[in-house]
Amino acid sequence: MAVEFRLPDVGEGIHEAVLVKWRVKPGDTVKADEPFCDVETDKAVVELPSPVAGTVSKLNFAPGDVVHVGDAMIVFDADDDTVSKPARPASVSPESSPAPATRMTSQPSSAPASVPHSPPVQAAPDASAEPPARRPLATPHTRALARKLGVDLAAVAASGKGGRITDEDVRKTASRLLQDTAEALSAAAEPVPVIESMPLVTHEAGERLPETAERQSTDFGPVERIRISRLRQLIARNMRASKATLAHVTHVDEADVTDLDAMYRKVKQQVADMQNVKFTIMPFFVKSAVAALKKYPVLNASFDEDNQEMIIKHYYHVGFAADTPEGLVVPVIRDADRKDMIRIAQEIADKAERARERKITLDELQGAGFTITNVGPLGGLFATPVIPLPQLAILGMHAMKDRPVVRNGQIVIRKMMNLSISFDHRMIDGMTAAAFLHEVISLIESPEMLMLRLV
Amino acid sequence: MVVGTASRGCQVAVIGAGPGGYLAAIRLAQLGKDVLLIEDAKTLGGICLNEGCIPSKALIHATDLLEEASHANEMGLTFTGLNLDIKKLVGWKDRIVKQLTGGVAFLVTKNGGDILHGRAKFVTDRRLEVLTEEGPVLVEFEQAVIATGSRQVELPEFPFDGRWVIGSREALSPTSVPERLVIIGGGYIGLELGSVYRRLGSHVDLVEIADELVPFHDPEVRNIITQRMRHLGVTLHMGHRALRMERDKIARVIIAGKNGKESTLEADRILVSVGRTPLSGDMGLDAAGVRTDDRGFIRVNHRMETNVPGIYALGDVVGGPLLAHKAYREAKVAAEVIAGNPSAFDNVVIPAVVYTDPELAWAGMTETEAKAAGHRIVTGTFPFRASGRAMTLSAVDGFAKTIADADSHLILGVVIVGRDAGEMISEAALAIEMGAFLDDLAGTIHPHPTLSEGLLESVEAALGAAVHVLNAK
Numbered sequence A: 001m002a003v004e005f006r007l008p009d010v011g012e013g014i015h016e017a018v019l020v021k022w023r024v025k026p027g028d029t030v031k032a033d034e035p036f037c038d039v040e041t042d043k044a045v046v047e048l049p050s051p052v053a054g055t056v057s058k059l060n061f062a063p064g065d066v067v068h069v070g071d072a073m074i075v076f077d078a079d080d081d082t083v084s085k086p087a088r089p090a091s092v093s094p095e096s097s098p099a100p101a102t103r104m105t106s107q108p109s110s111a112p113a114s115v116p117h118s119p120p121v122q123a124a125p126d127a128s129a130e131p132p133a134r135r136p137l138a139t140p141h142t143r144a145l146a147r148k149l150g151v152d153l154a155a156v157a158a159s160g161k162g163g164r165i166t167d168e169d170v171r172k173t174a175s176r177l178l179q180d181t182a183e184a185l186s187a188a189a190e191p192v193p194v195i196e197s198m199p200l201v202t203h204e205a206g207e208r209l210p211e212t213a214e215r216q217s218t219d220f221g222p223v224e225r226i227r228i229s230r231l232r233q234l235i236a237r238n239m240r241a242s243k244a245t246l247a248h249v250t251h252v253d254e255a256d257v258t259d260l261d262a263m264y265r266k267v268k269q270q271v272a273d274m275q276n277v278k279f280t281i282m283p284f285f286v287k288s289a290v291a292a293l294k295k296y297p298v299l300n301a302s303f304d305e306d307n308q309e310m311i312i313k314h315y316y317h318v319g320f321a322a323d324t325p326e327g328l329v330v331p332v333i334r335d336a337d338r339k340d341m342i343r344i345a346q347e348i349a350d351k352a353e354r355a356r357e358r359k360i361t362l363d364e365l366q367g368a369g370f371t372i373t374n375v376g377p378l379g380g381l382f383a384t385p386v387i388p389l390p391q392l393a394i395l396g397m398h399a400m401k402d403r404p405v406v407r408n409g410q411i412v413i414r415k416m417m418n419l420s421i422s423f424d425h426r427m428i429d430g431m432t433a434a435a436f437l438h439e440v441i442s443l444i445e446s447p448e449m450l451m452l453r454l455v
Numbered sequence B: 001m002v003v004g005t006a007s008r009g010c011q012v013a014v015i016g017a018g019p020g021g022y023l024a025a026i027r028l029a030q031l032g033k034d035v036l037l038i039e040d041a042k043t044l045g046g047i048c049l050n051e052g053c054i055p056s057k058a059l060i061h062a063t064d065l066l067e068e069a070s071h072a073n074e075m076g077l078t079f080t081g082l083n084l085d086i087k088k089l090v091g092w093k094d095r096i097v098k099q100l101t102g103g104v105a106f107l108v109t110k111n112g113g114d115i116l117h118g119r120a121k122f123v124t125d126r127r128l129e130v131l132t133e134e135g136p137v138l139v140e141f142e143q144a145v146i147a148t149g150s151r152q153v154e155l156p157e158f159p160f161d162g163r164w165v166i167g168s169r170e171a172l173s174p175t176s177v178p179e180r181l182v183i184i185g186g187g188y189i190g191l192e193l194g195s196v197y198r199r200l201g202s203h204v205d206l207v208e209i210a211d212e213l214v215p216f217h218d219p220e221v222r223n224i225i226t227q228r229m230r231h232l233g234v235t236l237h238m239g240h241r242a243l244r245m246e247r248d249k250i251a252r253v254i255i256a257g258k259n260g261k262e263s264t265l266e267a268d269r270i271l272v273s274v275g276r277t278p279l280s281g282d283m284g285l286d287a288a289g290v291r292t293d294d295r296g297f298i299r300v301n302h303r304m305e306t307n308v309p310g311i312y313a314l315g316d317v318v319g320g321p322l323l324a325h326k327a328y329r330e331a332k333v334a335a336e337v338i339a340g341n342p343s344a345f346d347n348v349v350i351p352a353v354v355y356t357d358p359e360l361a362w363a364g365m366t367e368t369e370a371k372a373a374g375h376r377i378v379t380g381t382f383p384f385r386a387s388g389r390a391m392t393l394s395a396v397d398g399f400a401k402t403i404a405d406a407d408s409h410l411i412l413g414v415v416i417v418g419r420d421a422g423e424m425i426s427e428a429a430l431a432i433e434m435g436a437f438l439d440d441l442a443g444t445i446h447p448h449p450t451l452s453e454g455l456l457e458s459v460e461a462a463l464g465a466a467v468h469v470l471n472a473k
């Protein structure tokens, strides 16, 4: 019988893991509970044990891939007796002789359907649990939740009336399972931060909300507690770390984008028709920024505080901020200096789309030396974006608007856009940042000049 | 590949357009899959719509009406000239079937699914050959759902010939009413069709090898069903086996009791309803590597997965109670699993209805089963004789019975015999599926006057607090 192993949800906001390595290959025989692969969550590297005894028939991921909760990672051909059979009633018997014809049984089984793909670690059933013949009492809704979280209902301590299992009971068990997993493995495996070279703030005071936060909120009316996603946790950590480490300063200037806009409008449809790609104005900014970075390399750098060294990057990997339903992520366009604008537009569209679907790989979120964020759609005058570590600067694009401006002593209407450069003042002086921004603006304001600078 | 063979691809190929297959196809299309629904027959809907649930219920309703009309003089209603036009009746039934099967095709295509008519056969675990009227078509798929259903079992001594020996399909499209009908097999199909033909005027002999009808039910259920069949005028030959037939101008069925004593039943038609067998042969399951059990039912797990990754099966062809609503639920599970959702067939009960008069419906365990499962039980029964609504409907036969765990009061099973029992059983199914206790149901207001109050009263009786009947001391 084919058995798929799906990455179980162990709660604690972990929605995905990175496959570190396979310990088996197709054709290998495995014993039940034998580890078949290592995955890395942001908590730990965990060995996943085989749910069945049998042979490996298929591996669905390669090392380095991001596996989401619920993804079928591997298919086993299980030795039959190790698979829990569906709760099947004795069937309507097609008798071979004139016989009591169709007979219907009333009950598929009094045993609850135990989901064959149970989580890697199972909580020991409560010693005081009811006799095993009794099915765990849970509504179809709660049962579906348990399946989603990879929780075996038999292992859940019920808090509801008459031994009913509530949604909350299921959630509690899910997070206990996670803790057990993490604790069991913490000795063996070193916790690894997910984002490369991301200096995490150590557990200083103020990591958690002060206790009064809760009391104050509940004092004034009903509240709701919502567990945040793993992505949100990462964002929170990274934002804190950035704000706590860098000396943020933001410099704002305006650019006349009338000509750029006109040119963009001219080519937009053609590009869309020819290349089947949604061409945006973003690639112009990527290209202008790359040109300016070449002139001011300190904005394409990191700071190694331990060794008191500046790390200047000789590549131009540009991150761009993309909104997803779960929160902000920053996919990276590698070697933006060696790609044409259509290619960049394609990459932006593709990566933003996959980021929204949470199909982007960790690899594609790493390695940027500089980031651009387009906050224009939000309106406003300008914002002061947070610099993603370990970078030192971020370019902000703000709303494009028709504004009256003075040209040759006349008030004329031009398409204007505010641009901001937020930079780490420890490493970058205001003058350098302003000069960088000026360079960007001069290219943006005259696309011809930008063209001349393209390699 | 054969030269000249057409071929096409799809994400999911669904084989068989019965309740299981068509629902899987619709749901998969809704979930964004590129679905191809393959059906051998000219119309969609499978056994259920074409020659099962729907046609049988149409005929049952019509003959119920006939029965009620002929017994309404108590209410001061006498009908004269009440006539049966069998052609018209079958025509009415056919129109219902046509409307429903057409509706299925509409829903499949409007949701974005494709339909291919032809007989499908696996050539590998990723490829099907479909024999269509225009010739063979190769279909490559990423996933497949097998929902080929079942067919009626044929007895070697009574081969189907469409004239003397018929199955349920022919019985549901009669051109005439036989004077003497012998039914072999007293399962629900035999009981339902026996009632229909009796009311249409046939003399009905029912031969059943078991000693009891609905043998797996508790005694009071068996008794009332048996009594009602007798009352209706069906001659029951319990504990008898049909051995063979002889034929000249009429047919004769030779039957034998336990002691081997033979007797003969005269027949103008013989209906064989001794069960159904899965349609899993002749479709290349070996080529795909899909395993079946020794009776031909395809083996699946809770996620409707067969032993071959990417191939799913559901409905009658995987066994279990051969019921359309079981197929429906399995189809939803399979579609959701294919779409990557964590779904599983984890139902506690599969309710069932037998459309006799009165109807028999149940959900969950019988008393015997509950005890066997280790429960100490309490039961409560409410006879419809004490229901105001049942009296006004002139339908006082039957009862509602609730079985619960004596210690926890968890509801374990409900059986209802009575008018519209099939409509009422869903409340019990919901209660059991939700893990309801007796007082959950007792604390729910049931509208008055309805038959559903009978269920409420049976629950209260189990609590020792019935109102409209005296509680057992």
Ligand SMILES: Cc1cc2nc3c(=O)[nH]c(=O)nc-3n(C[C@H](O)[C@H](O)[C@H](O)COP(=O)(O)OP(=O)(O)OC[C@H]3O[C@@H](n4cnc5c(N)ncnc54)[C@H](O)[C@@H]3O)c2cc1C
Binding pocket: B015, B016, B017, B018, B019, B020, B021, B038, B039, B040, B041, B044, B045, B046, B047, B048, B049, B051, B052, B053, B054, B056, B118, B119, B120, B121, B147, B148, B149, B150, B168, B189, B279, B283, B314, B315, B316, B317, B322, B323, B324, B325, B326, B327
């Ligand atoms: C007289 C009668 C009364 C019934 N009454 C009820 C009732 O009241 N309630 C209830 O729940 N159930 C009832 N049933 C049972 C119900 O009809 C079945 O449980 C239900 O139809 C099963 O659905 P399915 O999708 O599994 O298969 P089916 O309905 O059998 O459909 C299978 C389909 O697959 C097609 N097929 C098979 N092999 C191939 C192939 N190789 N290639 C292409 N197509 C193929 C067939 O043509 C068929 O259309 C009744 C059955 C009968 C016979």
